[in-house]
Amino acid sequence: MIHTRSEAEIEIIRENALMVTATLTEVAKAIRPGITTLFLDQLAETFIRDNGGVPSFKGYGSRNNAFPYSLCISVNDIVVHGFPSAYELKDGDIVSVDCGFCRNGYHGDHAYTFAVGNVPQEVLDMMRVTKESLALGIEQAKANNRVGDISFAIENHTHKKHGYGVVRELVGHGVGKSLHEDPQVPNFGRRGDGKRLKENIILAIEPMINLGTKDVYTLDDGWTVVTADGKPSVHYEHTTAVRKQAGEALSSFAPIEAAERSNPELNTGHLAG
DSSP, rough: BBBBBHHHHHHHHHHHOOOOHHHHHHHHHHHOOOBHHHHHHHHHEEEEEETEESSSSOOOOOGGGOOOEEEEEEEEEEEEOOOOOOOOOTTOEEEEEEEEEEETTTEEEEEEEESSSSSOOOHHHHHHHHHHHHHHHHTTBBTOOOHHHHHHHHHIIIIITTTEEOSSSSSEEEESSSSSSSEEOOSSSOTTTSBBBBBTEEEEEEEESSSSSSEEOTTTTSSEEEETTOEEEEEOOHHHEEESSSSSEOOOOOOHHHHHHOTBBBTTTTTOO
């Protein structure tokens, strides 16, 4: 079932989405070579709970294989759902951080990819293009469009214009009282296909784009998804409200980007301007 939300509900979701932004901003301040991804997870969980929230991801999934951490931290060829660990970040790594924040019965869901130190220009370019594709997808999240209009905008910019691999096994989704709701929002597709969008539907739009092949596989932990060719993958995501003229991002990249620019260990070559 696809839900439309009242303006009061959307404001709660906006507050929570911006708390994810605030969490990712704290992560941006802390990232540097030598820091473990588990440290970043602990930092984020403390920040979320100190602000009256619950990490949406921790404990998500089946009882037999619930996700055990507060953040998904995916380094280099890990596409999504990477486990925080004792891995120490290195110069040249790219780090995708996906976070959910739940408070007052609603979720915010938001992701960002960081570049640590001397990241190759071709990867920085892919980061920039993927972020651009998210903005183009959000523009198409308007009433009376269809899901395929979002999907086409993302695929057209990333694959058809730039030749990157668009992951097909993983998709965006509705978000609200549940972390994952209908409809599914693929990052590939045709204009005019899919469910019709109504005003005030809330979507998590999240291009997952690979430098090489679109093909991926899941590790034995049942969660971690990696590229089939070992090349890097990039992931950006906004919680987005469907509006009359264009989608409205309820989360924000601006504070995260400001923290990136203030952190000398991060490469900002992917940022516009």
